[in-house]
Amino acid sequence: MSRATREAYRDRLLALLGGHPELMCLDSDTGLFSAEHAAAAGDQYLNLGIAEHNLMGIAAGMAASGRMPFVNTMAAFATSRALEPIKIDIAYNKLPVRIAATHGGLAAGHLGPTHQALEDLAVMRVLPGMTVVVPADAAATEAFVEQSLELAGPLYLRLGRKPSPALPAAPPPVIGKAQTLRQGGDVVLASCGPYPVLACLAAAELLAGQGIEATVLNMHTLRPFDTRTLVAAVRPASLVVTLEEHWCSGGLGGAVAEAVAEEAPTRVLRLGMPDRFVDEVGNQEHLVAHYGLTAERVVRTVRTALDAAARAGRTERVDVTA
Secondary structure, three states: OOEOHHHHHHHHHHHHHOOOOOEEEEEOOOOOOOHHHHHHHHHHEEEOOOOHHHHHHHHHHHHHOOOEEEEEEEHHHHHHHOHHHHHHHHHOOOOOOEEEEEOOEOOOHHHOOOOOEOOHHHHHHOOOOOEEEOOOOHHHHHHHHHHHOOOOOOEEEEOOOOOEOOOOOOOOOEOOEOEEEEOOOOEEEEEOOHHHHHHHHHHHHHHHOOOOOEEEEEOOEEEOOOHHHHHHHHOOOOEEEEEEEEEOOOOHHHHHHHHHHHHOOOOEEEEEEOOOOOOOOOOHHHHHHHOOOOHHHHHHHHHHHHHHHHHOOOOOOOOOOO
C-alpha cells in the first residue's frame, strides 16, 4: 500500500506525544499538521511560522533544557537557510533535536530548484555527531521515529511528499544497519529512498534474467554508515552501482565510494542527478524518469561495465552474453 513518509512521521509522532512529555513538535507552517492535529498535540505543538533560523534556535534551547524537539520544515530550507544554527546551536552542542525534513530530493519538483533538495545528504552527513536517515517507505519512517527516542545527539530524517509504495518484505529497519533486500555475488546495487530502492530491486530482477546476480542494499542510514555490511557484500562482487535522488557529489555514492576505497577496493559507479540545477518542469515521478533514476538505467550501467571488463579480460565470473 502506498503512503507518504511525511504523513507516517506525523501520525507516529502524534501517537507518541501523550506518553512522552519531553517531546515537542515544532512546525514551520508546513501544512503537514492541520488544526485538528495541533489540537490533539496540545501544548506539545508550536507553529513558529516560516522562520527556519528561529525554528532551529528554539529547538536547540528546548533540547538544552531537557526536551526532545521534532522540528518540521522542508529539506531545502533545513539544509541551506537554517544550516548555521543546525551546525552551531545543535550539532556543536550534541543536542537531541530531530529534524524532520519533508520534500526531500525531487519531491518538490513542481516548485523548481529553489525547493528541491539535492544537496541535503552531502551537507548533513559531514556534521559531526549528526545521524542521517532516509526511510524508503512509511513503515521504516515509523520505526525510525520510535528508534530516534533512544538516540543521543541530533538526527536528520529525510522524508518525501506524496505517497510511495511499501517495500517488499524485508528485515526490520534499524538505524545504522543497512538492509539486505536481495543477495547475489556478481554486483552490488546500493541505494536509499523510496524510488531508488524500488528501482534497484527491479533492476536486480532484470539482471537475474540475464544471468547476473545482484545484492541489493538499502543504505537508509548515511551516518553512522554501515561499512561492515557494505564491505561484506562487495568482497565477492566485481562492481558496485549506487543510485540516489541527489546530486552524485557527496551523498550516498560518495559515502559508498569512501568506504569501499578504504576497505575493499572495487569499481564504484555512482548514479544520481546530473551536475546541474533541474531544468525540466514536472512532478517527482516525471523528473525521476526524465533524469534516469530508473531500473533500466541501472541495468544498462551494469551491463556496459561488465561487458567492457569481459572484453578487457579482467573478469570471467559472469556470463554477460545472455
